[in-house]
Amino acid sequence: MRRLLPFLLLWACLCAMWLLLVGGVSPGSLLLGAALAAGACWGYALLEPGRARLRRPLVAARLFLDVLADVIRSNVAVAGIILRPGRADRRAGFVRIPLALRAPGGLAVLACILTAAPGTAWVEYDSATGVLLLHILDLVEEETWVRTVKDRYERPLLEIFA
Amino acid sequence: MTPLEQLPAWAAVPAALLLLAGAAMTLLGSIGLLRLGGFYERVHAPTLGTSAGIACVLLASMLVFSVLQSRPVLHELLVGLAVIVTTPVTLMLLARAALYRDRQEADATVPARQPDAPAAGPPAAPLAAPLAAPSAGPGKEPPAGDAASAAP
Amino acid sequence: MSATLLAGAILASGVMIALAMACATLRLLRGPRAQDRVLALDALYVNGMLLLLVFGIRSGTTLYFEAALVIALLGFVATAALAKFLMRGEVIE
Numbered sequence: 001m002r003r004l005l006p007f008l009l010l011w012a013c014l015c016a017m018w019l020l021l022v023g024g025v026s027p028g029s030l031l032l033g034a035a036l037a038a039g040a041c042w043g044y045a046l047l048e049p050g051r052a053r054l055r056r057p058l059v060a061a062r063l064f065l066d067v068l069a070d071v072i073r074s075n076v077a078v079a080g081i082i083l084r085p086g087r088a089d090r091r092a093g094f095v096r097i098p099l100a101l102r103a104p105g106g107l108a109v110l111a112c113i114l115t116a117a118p119g120t121a122w123v124e125y126d127s128a129t130g131v132l133l134l135h136i137l138d139l140v141e142e143e144t145w146v147r148t149v150k151d152r153y154e155r156p157l158l159e160i161f162a
Numbered sequence: 163m164t165p166l167e168q169l170p171a172w173a174a175v176p177a178a179l180l181l182l183a184g185a186a187m188t189l190l191g192s193i194g195l196l197r198l199g200g201f202y203e204r205v206h207a208p209t210l211g212t213s214a215g216i217a218c219v220l221l222a223s224m225l226v227f228s229v230l231q232s233r234p235v236l237h238e239l240l241v242g243l244a245v246i247v248t249t250p251v252t253l254m255l256l257a258r259a260a261l262y263r264d265r266q267e268a269d270a271t272v273p274a275r276q277p278d279a280p281a282a283g284p285p286a287a288p289l290a291a292p293l294a295a296p297s298a299g300p301g302k303e304p305p306a307g308d309a310a311s312a313a314p
Numbered sequence: 315m316s317a318t319l320l321a322g323a324i325l326a327s328g329v330m331i332a333l334a335m336a337c338a339t340l341r342l343l344r345g346p347r348a349q350d351r352v353l354a355l356d357a358l359y360v361n362g363m364l365l366l367l368v369f370g371i372r373s374g375t376t377l378y379f380e381a382a383l384v385i386a387l388l389g390f391v392a393t394a395a396l397a398k399f400l401m402r403g404e405v406i407e
Contacts, residue, residue, distance in 0.1 A: 021240060116213050170316070178322070178324075185364070208353065245360070256397045
């Protein structure tokens, strides 16, 4: 029991997924979902995953809202770039960002954020040096992008995946 | 005729707007896929469809079915979740594959592979500096011993 | 009134997504490199999934939703395998 306790969140998420897939809450589907989720968690525990520890739900909520706003903003920006292709001052390029974040879960979330926002693409991460190579569609100033990634995304992630 | 006629106006109008917005963003993304030059610029284009396009269409679908069946229909969230989780993986893999292939062909427009800090001689100081441009920076002079990225 | 509006919107968005699929197909045919084609194929998958969702709203059944979910997952597997292939020239190793 104690070994399965860390997977309580995963179990609850899998149950919720099952109920969404079935499309209704009935005693039968609840029972089957609970059993399936328990089996899946057990199988996951057998894979011996590293333990990810999540903290600071408030920071996570604020990060989510920030990311939502950024995704909407960059969608509009990239749509503008596609509509007006011949802009002379637009320059695309690569940026290297040294990351302090080493937790695999945090890096995965950072990858999701940077890829979900149009205009930034995750190209390469060197786990030995912790340097991330990004491609940016509208590279006005590298320093701004480095600051954005580090202050806006990496710092909350460091707190969450402490 | 269709069940859509039972839909009240307060649900039909937002659903119509959301559908149009989502489809327009998807179309823009695909036009970008066609118009932008170079692979690394084109990587950005389909994300319009996978972020705004998917979100708008799924919201419209959730709205329409929830009102039609007069209960919350949320299973579209699963499609959204699948797309959010899988898109970074595919795009990252593709970008890495493209980078690998370009380096194999010694393409000077992509940044060279950084030497492993402990193995190769150069100090770690330039690692922290952001790369100025694709052609500038460490890309110009491939470090010795890095055969994959050595320019001809 | 609102029903015709929604029907028109569904038709228009279907046409737009079909056009998007055409753009992606054009990129798929044009290349110029293999990674461009794989990227276009991925976009084609996503656009096809969106088209299915729009069809689902039009027909009022949730049946299309499951097809869309399957396409989303299959598209992911296909693109991941193709990217792996581009990386090493082989899928199984």
